[in-house]
Amino acid sequence: MCLAIPSKITKVENSMAVIDVDGVRRECSLLLVEDAQVGDYVIVHAGFAISKIDEASALETLALLREAAALMEAQGGEGNDPGV
Amino acid sequence: MAIKHSEEYRDADLARPLAEKIRRTSRRSIRLMEVCGTHTVSIFRSGIRSMLPTTVSLLSGPGCPVCVTDQAEIDAFIELARQKDVILATFGDLMRVPGSTSSLQRERAEGRDIRMVYSTVDALTIARTHPGQQVVFLGVGFETTAPTIAAAILTAAQSRLENFSVISAHKTVPQALEALMALDGVHIDGFMLPGHVSVIIGLNAYRPFFDRYRIPCVVAGFEPSDILQAIASMVEQIESGAPRLENAYPRAVTSQGNLKAQKILAEVFEPADACWRGIGLIPLSGLRIRQAYAVYDAGKRFALKLPEARPPKGCACGEILTGKKTPPEPECALYKKVCTPMDPVGPCMVSSEGTCAAYYRYYYEQRTTRND
Ligand code: SF4
Numbered sequence: 001m002c003l004a005i006p007s008k009i010t011k012v013e014n015s016m017a018v019i020d021v022d023g024v025r026r027e028c029s030l031l032l033v034e035d036a037q038v039g040d041y042v043i044v045h046a047g048f049a050i051s052k053i054d055e056a057s058a059l060e061t062l063a064l065l066r067e068a069a070a071l072m073e074a075q076g077g078e079g080n081d082p083g084v
Numbered sequence: 085m086a087i088k089h090s091e092e093y094r095d096a097d098l099a100r101p102l103a104e105k106i107r108r109t110s111r112r113s114i115r116l117m118e119v120c121g122t123h124t125v126s127i128f129r130s131g132i133r134s135m136l137p138t139t140v141s142l143l144s145g146p147g148c149p150v151c152v153t154d155q156a157e158i159d160a161f162i163e164l165a166r167q168k169d170v171i172l173a174t175f176g177d178l179m180r181v182p183g184s185t186s187s188l189q190r191e192r193a194e195g196r197d198i199r200m201v202y203s204t205v206d207a208l209t210i211a212r213t214h215p216g217q218q219v220v221f222l223g224v225g226f227e228t229t230a231p232t233i234a235a236a237i238l239t240a241a242q243s244r245l246e247n248f249s250v251i252s253a254h255k256t257v258p259q260a261l262e263a264l265m266a267l268d269g270v271h272i273d274g275f276m277l278p279g280h281v282s283v284i285i286g287l288n289a290y291r292p293f294f295d296r297y298r299i300p301c302v303v304a305g306f307e308p309s310d311i312l313q314a315i316a317s318m319v320e321q322i323e324s325g326a327p328r329l330e331n332a333y334p335r336a337v338t339s340q341g342n343l344k345a346q347k348i349l350a351e352v353f354e355p356a357d358a359c360w361r362g363i364g365l366i367p368l369s370g371l372r373i374r375q376a377y378a379v380y381d382a383g384k385r386f387a388l389k390l391p392e393a394r395p396p397k398g399c400a401c402g403e404i405l406t407g408k409k410t411p412p413e414p415e416c417a418l419y420k421k422v423c424t425p426m427d428p429v430g431p432c433m434v435s436s437e438g439t440c441a442a443y444y445r446y447y448y449e450q451r452t453t454r455n456d
Binding site: 016027031034053057061064 | 206225229231232238239283306307342344345
């Protein structure tokens with residue numbers, strides 16, 4: 001399952017990063033992207049950042065997803081599938 | 085607040101005008117295929133089918149990695165689980181897929197060491213902390229997942245981690261598109277191309293396929309509005325008779341793709357023939373571990389021989405993956421009667437991305453809320 005939530009890098013150590021996925025902290029490997037740095041937004045697949053995306057589109061996507069989530073919450077909707 | 089996809093999203097400001105545009109422009113009856121399990125789920129969840137005119141049919145193609153995994157490969161995974169001192173590491177969706185005589189879940193219940201991991205990084209950690217055992221990662225997936233597995237093999241090689249290996253059952257998308265077009269009884273007017281596979285391989289990777297078949301091919305993102313945008317574009321291309329290879333997910337996909345990931349992939353893997361469930365052998369549609377990294381190839385390390393395997397009797401997964409059938413009865417006689425997500429017969433009912441599972445979960449409620 002592809003999760004397309006833009007995640008912000010908050011820490012980099014060796015080739016691993018700590019990312020913020022809309023408020024949830026996770027780790028991902030940076031081996032598959034060129035010079036990702038703290039503050040960059042990345043798309044993560046199976047524990048690896050696979051693409052950097054520019055901040056403007058990342059924030060736009062996050063805003064859309066939050067709007068959808070707010071609607072869901074108001075409806076008492078279902079949870080997300082775990083991403084693989 | 086956690087981010088979720090939304091049923092209500094269909095009414096979002098972005099989606100409605102796109103759906104209207106499709107209804108306005110679509111004249112011919114067309115069949116569009118998505119080749120990505122995440123697209124399949126997003127289409128069902130957001131109710132996109134109910135927004136489309138009857139002229140536009142959406143087919144779910146071979147885009148769920150677990151669903152296209154050949155029966156013989158599933159049997160080989162089970163065979164490996166039974167070897168002494170082996171720990172299998174796998175993504176969760178494979179656990180319940182029925183092999184010819186067992187499943188990984190059943191093997192685990194019988195005491196085999198099978199662990200679900202989120203990423204190959206976790207599998208490497210298991211190998212480091214269990215030096216006396218062999219850790220084998222089940223490499224199933226497309227071009228998005230394959231580089232993460234290649235990176236793990238390179239890491240193992242650099243750190244001389246000797247008890248880690250991979251069984252490579254990876255598949256590649258452009259070759260599958262070719263094979264689908266050549267199949268008897270399959271009719272497809274346009275392809276919605278997978279978002280994250282395309283992040284890795286880039287738009288140009290589809291160019292040879294597009295030049296040969298000249299049908300609309302549009303890379304799409306995963307939000308309902310992304311998907312509707314791709315459909316609108318394919319409808320417009322078909323109506324105007326001017327097919328294009330188009331990138332409708334430019335915030336993540338480029339023409340070249342992710343060159344670093346491609347380099348790592350090519351360092352470890354080389355193209356090889358592969359068997360797809362429902363399609364059969366497709367030349368050069370798989371990835372085999374190169375000779376230089378042969379010590380990390382579990383197939384070689386354990387001298388695996390694949391016995392003749394038969395897909396489950398009565399299961400129409402093969403026809404469903406190629407768009408010849410859609411699951412609600414009577415097209416698959418087992419659907420909902422014998423085959424359910426709790427007790428699946430075929431992989432398309434097991435994986436959360438499988439077409440049968442998606443129909444099971446969303447189809448009936450959508451029929452009752454259809455508004456077109
Ligand atoms: S409903 Fe079950 S048996 Fe029928 S095609 Fe789908 S997975 Fe196979």
